Amino acid sequence: MGSLWRREGGAADRGPAPRRERLPWRRGAARATSFDPRRAEDDDVQAIYKGEMNRDVPVAEPGELEPVSIGPLEVWPPVVLAPMAGVTNWPFRSICREQGAGLYVSEMITARPLVEGRAKTLKLADFGPEESPRSLQLYGVDPHYVGEAVKRLVGEGHVDHIDMNFGCPVRKVTSKGGGSAIPARPLLLRDIVRAAVTNAEDVPVTIKFRMGIDDSLLTYEDAGRIGEDEGCAAVALHARTAAQLYDGEARWEAIAHLKSIVKTIPVLGNGDIWEAWDALRMMRQTGCDGVVVGRGCLGRPWLFRDLADVFEGREPQDPPRFGEVAEIALEHARRLSAWMGEEHAMRAFRRFSTWYTKGFRGSAKMRQRLMRVRTLAELEAGYRDHDPNEPFPPTAMRVARGKTAGTQKVSLPQGFLEDRLTNATPPVAAAADMHSGG
Numbered sequence: 001m002g003s004l005w006r007r008e009g010g011a012a013d014r015g016p017a018p019r020r021e022r023l024p025w026r027r028g029a030a031r032a033t034s035f036d037p038r039r040a041e042d043d044d045v046q047a048i049y050k051g052e053m054n055r056d057v058p059v060a061e062p063g064e065l066e067p068v069s070i071g072p073l074e075v076w077p078p079v080v081l082a083p084m085a086g087v088t089n090w091p092f093r094s095i096c097r098e099q100g101a102g103l104y105v106s107e108m109i110t111a112r113p114l115v116e117g118r119a120k121t122l123k124l125a126d127f128g129p130e131e132s133p134r135s136l137q138l139y140g141v142d143p144h145y146v147g148e149a150v151k152r153l154v155g156e157g158h159v160d161h162i163d164m165n166f167g168c169p170v171r172k173v174t175s176k177g178g179g180s181a182i183p184a185r186p187l188l189l190r191d192i193v194r195a196a197v198t199n200a201e202d203v204p205v206t207i208k209f210r211m212g213i214d215d216s217l218l219t220y221e222d223a224g225r226i227g228e229d230e231g232c233a234a235v236a237l238h239a240r241t242a243a244q245l246y247d248g249e250a251r252w253e254a255i256a257h258l259k260s261i262v263k264t265i266p267v268l269g270n271g272d273i274w275e276a277w278d279a280l281r282m283m284r285q286t287g288c289d290g291v292v293v294g295r296g297c298l299g300r301p302w303l304f305r306d307l308a309d310v311f312e313g314r315e316p317q318d319p320p321r322f323g324e325v326a327e328i329a330l331e332h333a334r335r336l337s338a339w340m341g342e343e344h345a346m347r348a349f350r351r352f353s354t355w356y357t358k359g360f361r362g363s364a365k366m367r368q369r370l371m372r373v374r375t376l377a378e379l380e381a382g383y384r385d386h387d388p389n390e391p392f393p394p395t396a397m398r399v400a401r402g403k404t405a406g407t408q409k410v411s412l413p414q415g416f417l418e419d420r421l422t423n424a425t426p427p428v429a430a431a432a433d434m435h436s437g438g
């Protein structure tokens with residue numbers, strides 16, 4: 001079969017990720033119009049963008065925190081953009097990457113349609129021409145397809161890192177025994193991970209999972225041990241159960257506990273990093289080796305700039321005013337249009353517009369207009385019609401984005417938990433149309 005992707009040079013040609021210089025978004029322009037909390041004499045102003053829980057959190061001391069090694073990749077700062085379905089395609093990754101540094105994971109790619117060469121799946125697995133390292137999240141429930149998918153991705157030099165998704169809590173996935181249900185069958189989990197690792201050659205494989213199904217069935221200790229035993233390069237824990245969905249606060253103590261169990265590979269912590277200081281707090285509290293950042297960067301890709309700052313021992317800059325947010329949003333929309341076509345992109349961009357404009361004055365009215373746009377020109381007009389000098393609303397710093405609150409009773413196939421020690425893939429679990437993520 002022919003190559004699925006064309007690319008200059010394989011993984012081996014590029015070597016480990018270069019440390020990046022800080023590339024702030026048009027910092028000059030921002031400085032001209034924005035206030036600088038560090039120069040302000042008023043303590044209240046200084047604290048305006050810092051959550052209560054972070055008031056006493058200092059930036060990193062020199063040498064206090066180290067890069068995280070994911071196989072041959074040295075990631076500094078130890079920050080990973082969380083895989084997010086429908087979000088972390090390469091236009092979004094490129095916007096985030098320009099702000100800061102770290103590892104930027106693709107949206108989830110399902111193994112079976114990838115192996116079958118379905119055009120839509122291949123498109124989602126696109127990387128930008130300059131993107132390095134190339135990090136892809138794979139979802140699969142059947143060791144055979146996972147192994148084949150990895151063989152293909154690696155054989156064609158398409159990726160430098162593969163993350164595997166075992167955290168999806170969506171009903172239509174778990175009810176078929178997929179996603180976050182898989183770790184409840186540790187032997188199946190082991191076989192899937194083994195299929196990935198043994199076919200990945202030198203490309204590091206990591207796994208990402210939740211704490212368990214619910215509080216009565218916690219699976220993360222087993223998942224961590226399996227990751228370690230099977231040769232994963234790191235494990236990542238979203239510190240909530242599937243029953244919790246995105247509700248309540250992530251339970252960082254579970255990250256600390258996992259760190260006490262998984263000794264030989266890095267443990268990455270995930271859940272509720274809304275401000276850069278949260279990442280430092282998570283690392284100091286839990287001893288984890290790096291952080292995975294999800295919803296906090298939705299509509300706020302400069303969170304990666306702030307993260308780079310605090311890990312380098314600098315106070316972060318003030319967040320951008322509306323005019324600069326609009327510039328970032330529009331550049332994001334342009335890249336999305338170039339990648340998927342203007343019409344499609346304008347529809348896909350609606351949720352991004354909601355996130356970019358969150359909390360700004362009159363944003364509900366502005367959004368009514370932004371939700372109807374059909375062209376980039378209309379989108380630009382919608383953003384340009386708002387006061388560019390409006391400062392970033394402090395209330396928008398910790399507002400949850402991307403998923404609504406609420407818990408669930410996790411739906412599993414009939415009898416699923418009565419036979420936890422089987423390694424068989426549940427027959428209908430290979431939900432090829434799965435697109436809802438984790």
Ligand SMILES: Cc1cc2nc3c(=O)[nH]c(=O)nc-3n(C[C@H](O)[C@H](O)[C@H](O)COP(=O)(O)O)c2cc1C
Nearest residue numbers: 082083084085108238271272293294295402437438
């Ligand atoms: C819109 C959206 C899509 C997501 N899709 C995926 C996915 O495809 N794979 C995955 O492992 N997790 C997925 N997640 C979960 C995130 O990777 C992350 O674990 C979760 O949001 C918790 O981190 P946070 O508190 O920083 O947001 C998704 C989350 C959101 C909000």
